[in-house]
Amino acid sequence: MAANYWASTQRRHWQFSRETLSEIRQQLEDEERALVQQYPLPDRRLLSIFFNQQLGKLGKKMNVRQQALATAQVYIRRFYSKVEIRRTNPYLVLATALYLACKMEECPQHIRMVVSEARQQWPADFIISDVSKLGECEFYLISEMNSQLIIHHPYRTLHEFQGTLSMAQDDISLAWSIINDHYLTDLPLLVPPHVVAVTAMFLALTLKPTQTGLQAVASTAVSLNSVSPMSKELPGTTPGPPNTQQKKVQHLVSWLAEGEIDIKAVVECSQEIISLYDIWEQYNEKTCKEQIVRFVKARGLDK
Amino acid sequence: MVQRDLALLEKHGVTSLDDLPPEVQAVREGHVAQSDAFAYGLLPADSQDARKLPPNNGYTSKVRVLDRYKVIGFISSGTYGRVYKAVGVNEQSGEFAIKKFKPDKEGEMIQYTGISQSACREMALCSELSHPNMIHLVEIILEDKCIFMVFEYAEHDLLQIIQHHIQPTRHPIPASAIKSILFQLLSGLLYLHTNWVLHRDLKPANIMVTSKGEVRIGDLGLARLFYKPLHNLFSGDKVVVTIWYRAPELLLGSRHYTPAIDLWAVGCIFAELLSLRPIFKGEEAKMDSKKTVPFQKNQMQKIVEILGMPTKAKWPGLVHQPEFTQLQSISSAVREASQGNTGLESWYWNTLKSTGYPDSPPSANPGAQGLDLLAKLLEYDPAKRLTAEQALQHPYFTANGDRVTANCFEGMTTQYPHRRVSAEDNDIRTSSLPGTKRGGLPDDSLTGRPTKRMKE
Numbered sequence: 001m002a003a004n005y006w007a008s009t010q011r012r013h014w015q016f017s018r019e020t021l022s023e024i025r026q027q028l029e030d031e032e033r034a035l036v037q038q039y040p041l042p043d044r045r046l047l048s049i050f051f052n053q054q055l056g057k058l059g060k061k062m063n064v065r066q067q068a069l070a071t072a073q074v075y076i077r078r079f080y081s082k083v084e085i086r087r088t089n090p091y092l093v094l095a096t097a098l099y100l101a102c103k104m105e106e107c108p109q110h111i112r113m114v115v116s117e118a119r120q121q122w123p124a125d126f127i128i129s130d131v132s133k134l135g136e137c138e139f140y141l142i143s144e145m146n147s148q149l150i151i152h153h154p155y156r157t158l159h160e161f162q163g164t165l166s167m168a169q170d171d172i173s174l175a176w177s178i179i180n181d182h183y184l185t186d187l188p189l190l191v192p193p194h195v196v197a198v199t200a201m202f203l204a205l206t207l208k209p210t211q212t213g214l215q216a217v218a219s220t221a222v223s224l225n226s227v228s229p230m231s232k233e234l235p236g237t238t239p240g241p242p243n244t245q246q247k248k249v250q251h252l253v254s255w256l257a258e259g260e261i262d263i264k265a266v267v268e269c270s271q272e273i274i275s276l277y278d279i280w281e282q283y284n285e286k287t288c289k290e291q292i293v294r295f296v297k298a299r300g301l302d303k
Numbered sequence: 304m305v306q307r308d309l310a311l312l313e314k315h316g317v318t319s320l321d322d323l324p325p326e327v328q329a330v331r332e333g334h335v336a337q338s339d340a341f342a343y344g345l346l347p348a349d350s351q352d353a354r355k356l357p358p359n360n361g362y363t364s365k366v367r368v369l370d371r372y373k374v375i376g377f378i379s380s381g382t383y384g385r386v387y388k389a390v391g392v393n394e395q396s397g398e399f400a401i402k403k404f405k406p407d408k409e410g411e412m413i414q415y416t417g418i419s420q421s422a423c424r425e426m427a428l429c430s431e432l433s434h435p436n437m438i439h440l441v442e443i444i445l446e447d448k449c450i451f452m453v454f455e456y457a458e459h460d461l462l463q464i465i466q467h468h469i470q471p472t473r474h475p476i477p478a479s480a481i482k483s484i485l486f487q488l489l490s491g492l493l494y495l496h497t498n499w500v501l502h503r504d505l506k507p508a509n510i511m512v513t514s515k516g517e518v519r520i521g522d523l524g525l526a527r528l529f530y531k532p533l534h535n536l537f538s539g540d541k542v543v544v545t546i547w548y549r550a551p552e553l554l555l556g557s558r559h560y561t562p563a564i565d566l567w568a569v570g571c572i573f574a575e576l577l578s579l580r581p582i583f584k585g586e587e588a589k590m591d592s593k594k595t596v597p598f599q600k601n602q603m604q605k606i607v608e609i610l611g612m613p614t615k616a617k618w619p620g621l622v623h624q625p626e627f628t629q630l631q632s633i634s635s636a637v638r639e640a641s642q643g644n645t646g647l648e649s650w651y652w653n654t655l656k657s658t659g660y661p662d663s664p665p666s667a668n669p670g671a672q673g674l675d676l677l678a679k680l681l682e683y684d685p686a687k688r689l690t691a692e693q694a695l696q697h698p699y700f701t702a703n704g705d706r707v708t709a710n711c712f713e714g715m716t717t718q719y720p721h722r723r724v725s726a727e728d729n730d731i732r733t734s735s736l737p738g739t740k741r742g743g744l745p746d747d748s749l750t751g752r753p754t755k756r757m758k759e
Contacts (some may be wrong), residue, residue: 004498009431062581100312103420104427111417135415140416142426147443148490177496183437 005192009148014078016189032084039086039295042288045279046087048184050288051076054121055094062109064102066180071151072101073183075141081189082144089301091118097263104149111135125301126273154179155195163254164191167201167267171248175204178273185276190266198261200267205249229255322732337675364446371395371444374731382422383524387731388456388724396457411559413448420661421524422450426524428500434623436491436611436757438521451572451731457511457519459719465507465747467719475658478669481576483711486700487518488569493691495520496562500532516710529562542617544568545604545628546587551613552685554599554606556625563685566694570680577669578654582609609646610681611637618684647678654735665703672699735750 005011016024030035041047052073059069070161075097080088102109111131119128127133142149158179162172178200182188187196256263296302312357334382379386384405404422429440431453439455461484468476488510490593495502504525511519525543543564544553550567552560574582585602607613613633615621635647644652653675660668676699687695700707708714 007433083605099417100423103418103423108420132415135417136362138418139415139448145446146424147430149423150528151432189643291333 003076005152005194008150008152009146010150010152010198013146013148014189015192017187018190021081021186021189028082028084031172032086035261035295037084039177039291039298041085041281043185043279045184045276046283047288048073049280049283050076050285051090051094052184053285055098058095058098058114058117058121061121062102062113064098064109065105065107068098068101068105068107070153070155070183071105072097074151074188075101075145075149077186077188079141079144083140086295086299087301089296091122091302092133092137093141095127096141096213098136099134100138100141100149104151104203106238116194125139126296128302142247149297152193154182154193154197154200157194158200159284161201165201165252167204167248170202171201175200178203182269182273183277187269187272190272191269195262195265195269198256199253199266199273202249202266202269203273205244215267235266315339325519331614362445364444366442366444366446368401368444368446368451368731372399373582374401375611376726378724381421384472389731390452390723395441400454400456402454403730404452406607415448418450424527424532426452427451428526432495432500432523433497434491434494436487436518437494438519448658454521455513455519457515457521459512460521460722461507461510463722464512464719465575465579467717470610473579473658476576476579477668478660478673479705479719480711480712480715481573481669481709482700483703483708483713484512484518484576485569485573486707487711488572489691489695491518491520492569493695494564496715499528501529501562502526502565502568503540504545505565505572506548507572510572511710516708518710518711519612528614541598542590546599547571547581547583548583548601548640549599550685550731551603551606551683552620554603555621555627555630555694556596556598559687561656561685562690563688566680566688566691567685567690569694570677570757573673573677574654577651577673578658582650598626600629600632603630606633606635607633608637609648611635613683618687620684620686629640636737645678647681648649649676651677663694666705669699669703672697672702675699690757715758721752 036111042050047301052069055069055072055076056065059072065097072094076093079093079097083276095114099109099111099114101113111134115127115131115134117127155176158175175197179196182200183198306513313507365671371393372395373389373392374389376388377385378400381662384403387401387403389399389401390658391399400451402420411699426443429438433439438457441455444453448499464476468474489756492502492505500523502523503519504522505520509520509522511521513519525540527540545551548568548571550560550564554562571582583602583605585605588599588601590597597705612630612633613621653741655669662668676689676694679697680694712719
């Protein structure tokens with residue numbers, strides 16, 4: 001159902017346990033062992049950072065809203081859970097996912113516009129000017145996703161909660177960016193959107209970064225990672241938050257007590273996001289690009 | 304501090320939201336386009352090979368329409384494409400309606416040109432939604448640059464039922480049947496609205512009825528989500544709802560319309576079931592070459608003739624409607640009003656009399672409660688118009704101690720004719736799509752019914 005996450009296809013067909021998801025991926029890789037060995041790729045999260053940056057650049061030119069970018073990211077993740085990436089031209093998949101996401105989020109872009117922007121954005125030989133390639137890839141995407149195209153995002157939960165929790169604008173903005181970042185991980189395929197929203201609020205309140213932003217968050221990761229996952233501890237007492245901040249956290253916690261949020265899931269989700277910030281430091285755009293270009297060119301996937 | 308609070312939560316066994324039973328668990332669990340198992344394996348051998356191909360080597364469907372269905376004839380067509388009747392072969396059994404979306408043609412060659420937004424919405428929404436009063440989607444097949452949506456087959460629709468009752472002479476649709484139809488229609492609509500879906504094209508032809516008398520809302524081609532849209536609804540689709548069923552706020556150019564537009568259409572359909580002709584049968588002003596949306600003066604006139612002129616007192620938002628000033632050009636003469644009755648009251652009682660509803664027993668007549676419900680659905684102010692939930696609570700449904708039947712044909716002797724299916728055109732794979740025609744049944748254009756919607 002469109003507004004009810006519990007009955008949605010997202011929950012029924014696109015929410016996996018970590019084990020199932022890794023089995024699905026393992027199976028895909030096993031079927032393509034030679035390919036996988038021949039063309040190594042960076043960590044999935046690093047690859048996601050690359051995809052997201054490319055998508056962001058493409059979207060910016062067409063003034064695409066964040067929610068449509070998020071939908072496109074989920075489409076890409078779903079698609080690559082069923083199709084081996086080395087069998088595709090990722091640039092074409094990115095552009096197609098964005099084109100489809102814009103239609104589904106009710107901010108449609110003309111297919112010609114998407115193709116021409118994509119050609120400008122990326123070395124023109126990656127995207128053929130003929131719109132039919134993108135149209136064909138759209139069939140492929142929809143088919144692999146079983147026409148299940150409606151995505152429930154954490155933004156909505158954040159929006160609904162911010163009033164209840166009277167969060168400051170700064171905290172909301174930070175929570176919003178943390179939600180943006182979670183699309184770089186597997187979390188969209190692992191946890192319900194409201195858990196991500198709650199996690200983002202938690203992190204926004206407890207890991208309040210200084211001027212250095214991401215850096216501050218990443219450094220905190222160490223303290224959280226040292227905590228055993230099963231001890232259910234949350235990064236509440238990390239670098240001595242000011243008193244007011246502590247009150248906000250308390251408020252959030254007591255509010256959570258009234259609701260029925262899966263605290264364990266929130267803890268795991270926090271760790272996933274913090275480890276993303278950790279690995280982010282290894283990100284190298286050039287490496288990602290080169291590794292993608294290698295198999296696309298070698299296999300003629302750009303033709 | 305925080306840890307302690309959290310530990311406390313744990314100790315008191317804070318239930319996970321994940322454990323909550325879904326509020327409305329889908330009645331038919333298999334109600335999705337294709338199962339994952341299907342996509343992951345269980346495919347014909349040759350399709351398995353096709354699956355291995357990357358998109359640059361061409362997309363090939365894993366499933367072939369003709370491997371699973373035998374097309375037995377053509378049902379209808381519209382701007383979207385055509386609908387065929389089919390029967391299942393191999394593991395599929397039963398009857399189906401297959402909606403084939405027309406691909407755009409560039410020259411003589413069919414090309415991938417991007418799927419229309421309307422087809423995207425319909426595919427996504429039908430895959431997501433599941434309710435006994437919604438048409439049931441069986442699967443979607445993307446093959447040969449075409450989209451095939453396979454639905455359960457419904458033998459009748461309200462348009463066909465209405466037409467049956469004017470031939471050879473006018474005879475009323477039994478009051479109990481109308482009550483059941485309306486109740487089922489509102490139940491389906493409540494489900495849609497609860498899920499933030501606006502239908503935006505309710506009309507008799509889009510409301511199917513199965514041979515068991517179950518009402519199914521169909522054609523979600525114009526439906527869309529209205530939860531916090533990124534843009535206002537108007538900027539997306541300039542024109543929605545077939546003209547005769549279009550709510551006054553739409554006619555007056557409202558930018559931020561609400562689910563109330565669907566309830567207006569329900570009111571119009573209720574009236575049409577009673578009178579066997581559209582209540583507000585206006586003529587559509589065509590869009591000019593600059594694609595500016597014209598004021599639908601004639602349609603507004605038809606409404607005013609029966610309901611009287613809308614007033615600021617009764618509809619405070621009226622003066623803020625973009626086309627408010629256009630109302631001045633409309634004659635405020637109410638055609639039907641007489642003897643102290645409002646126009647709608649006169650229309651209603653005259654209609655019941657002329658269609659031939661008997662005065663007794665009371666259950667055979669839609670009665671005063673029917674009028675009250677109709678008036679509250681055809682309320683000018685969208686904020687005051689009944690919601691689907693309120694309408695379902697209306698005493699009309701419980702008047703005379705009646706119960707609403709789940710089968711709208713219950714107790715009826717009338718046998719409605721089967722849907723006419725033209726066997727001449729049963730080649731679902733042909734790329735040529737001859738003009739808009741409805742197999743056997745009178746064509747929309749022949750009965751003077753307005754065409755569905757603007758082409759995108």
